[in-house]
Amino acid sequence: MRTNRRWVLGLAAALGLAAAGACVSPEQQNAGGGGGAGGAAGGGYQRKTVAAGQPVRIGFSMDTLKEERWQRDKLLVEARAREVGAQVEVAVANGDDARQISQADDMLAKGVNVLIVAPHNGEVAASIVERAHRQGVPVISYDRLIRNSEPDLYVSHQVEKMGEMQARYALERVPKGNYVLIGGSPTDNNALLLRKGQENVLNPAVQRGDVKVISNQFAREWKAEEALRITEDALTKTGNNLQAIIASNDGTAGGAISALESAGLTGKVLVTGQDAQLDAVQRIATGKQSMTIYKAIKPLADSAVDSAVKLARGEALSAPDRINNGRVDVPSILHEPIAVDKDN
Secondary structure, X not given: OHHHHHHHHHHHHHHHHOOOOOEEOHHHHOOOOOXXXXXXXXXXXXXXXXXXXXXXXEEEEEOOOOOHHHHHHHHHHHHHHHHHOOEEEEEEOOOOHHHHHHHHHHHXXXXXXXXXXEOOOOOOOHHHHHHHHHOOOOEEEXXXXXXXXXXXXXXXXXXXXXXXXXXXXXXXXXXXXXEEEEEOOOOOHHHHHHHHHHHHXXXXXXXXXXXXXXXXXXXXXXXXXXXXXXHHHHHHHHOOOOOEEEEOOHHHHHHHHHHHHHOOOOOOOEEOOOOOOHHHHHHHHOOOOOOEEEOOHHHHHHHHHHHHHHHHHOOOEEOOEEEEOOOOEEEEEEEOOEEEOOOO
């Protein structure tokens, strides 16, 4: 297991570091226009830059530290900042939109040169982008897309593809039967992208009548107890006749598995996940959970910090992808996910 884990980590890091694409110059990023779908992100504001020899000050606005993976994000962002000689201040909103906005305002008042924002609510966080741009400060949307605004960069993983990977894994092993779909927080754009990917793969099987979706719901705040309730309701509705549960992350997978354990169905129903949390990997090893998706956090954190420094210094970015956020096509760096089960 240790050798395989090293291999997965090394491969994921290599895939992240190998990403390359078109460069976006500061002039292109600051070109006016923005506003309409298909426009360039970051349009129209006068960005302040940090002089050579001066340290870049980064504000990292986080939604939560409850899940293990977000604790890793924080540590890795801080570590990369130290490596490149930048300063970073972290603020955690604990799922409170007003608090996240207030914390961002506070960091802007302290004079940060760039904001990295992992939003609690992708719609509400648009105001953070607007406030930062009014002060000449660029914004990187981290892991979750900030919608209907003009962030300078989006750094994440291939989220829709992850949903497709979860559904494809399930269909290849359980091509027929009753399915339950458990999404994440409906305020998180990633939860919507995961569901889109899942349905891309599942819909043909549903239309053929091979798969019946018993329940298609979202778990408020990605809470395990919400997933537990959704699964219990589906078990009651079907008389314990479930074949697969596509849980969008490992937290919701854990809640679903708790319901299966109470029904005596541990290991008998396929359950997906995402994040490769320690408890989920342990459940996979013992046969309780079928798979998860490993998203290398270090390449994500490194690319966010490295890009923050470039933005603050007015340097060109390498952003090979574009993701539309409802207002503009945001320059994006999207890292490759890896499916994990007992076999690897």
